[in-house]
Amino acid sequence: MKRIKRWLKNIFLLGSLLISILLILIGVSIYIWQNTDEGRLPAKTAVILHAINNNLVALDINIRVPKIVSGGRGVGGNPLLREDLYIPVQGDSQIPLRIYRPQGEGPFPIVMYYHGGAFLRGYGDINTHDNIVRSLAARTNSVVIAVGYRVAPDYVFPAAVEDSYAAIKWAVQNAETFNGDENTISVAGDSAGGNIATVMALMARDREGPELTSQVLMYPLTTFLDVSLASREIYDSGYYLLSRTVMYRARDLYTPEEWMWSSPYASPLQAENLEGLPPALIITAEFDPLRDEGEAYAERLAEFGVSVRATRYKGVMHGFVSLYEIMQSGQYGLQEVSGFLRQAHQGTLQTPDPYQLQVRQPPQxxxxxxxxxxxxxxxAYLLGRSGINFFTQ
Structure with a gap:
């Protein structure tokens, strides 16, 4: 009996030792991943970036959903309705739209959503951003229309923005068919889509309609010019999910002629006149090459008397709102976007005056x-997976 007790005690001690070593290994690994040349990352950000950049997980947040979306529910718990269709645009072409809308008579506010993806084929589409579109429809009790605008290299500027404007006009003309309110239309987008969203505000003003209620720009690209911006220099490696190489590739293929770079419909930061644009929410990320140009654009909007709310989220990278299902800061960002849109649609929007950049700290x-x-x-999962891959190769 004593021998058995001694044997069990030794097993327990050995197990405890192995667990302690494993915990130390995990802790040290996280500490190493957190420390970068550009600054110290929060643990969650560091782990996610390590996983993505080392191809341990795929950067694919697409969630397949049926026609009636039980996972996304509007006010009152009603499932959202989904419709996929094509609409005609310039050049005898068609582009895809995906519509999420609440059940009921409405009319419901309309949000036109423009996906990110560097204006390039293979980098983003209405499928890769489906989770944001679906969630915004549920959280704002709005009709949200994802626009599949044409991209480079097959189609260069201004095809994408002309497609996007055509989609707005289509939404106005067909609002009754999906219980939308043609008098309450907002535009929203992320990264390249953030660029397109604010360009839509410019186009709607310049072409005398439709009048837009608000604009939401998440970490937008606002200029194709070689402007001196610190964030472009510091965070351009690609580790933070956007590289200088991709930015130059986007410029070369989407705006192949240098005159295009200065167009306000490509580089809204360079627009001579930003008066008369709808209230704006601009979200930026600390570890993002596009951070400074997004914040510079917010300042310029404010200088022209546009009501602006701008928030920099610390400790996160480009595209973080798309990761709201696994990052709390992404959840915060999505909540801010949803709240802003609800207030804009209800006519209760309040923005700081004078303009001041807000800084949102990492989760506390x-x-x-x-x-x-x-x-x-x-x-722990990543280290275990790395170990399995090492021994099976």
Missing amino acids: GFDRVREQTEAFAIA
């Missing part, structure tokens, strides 16, 4: 504990 309190715990669990 319980959210921080949860983020760190999840980061630890994900890191």
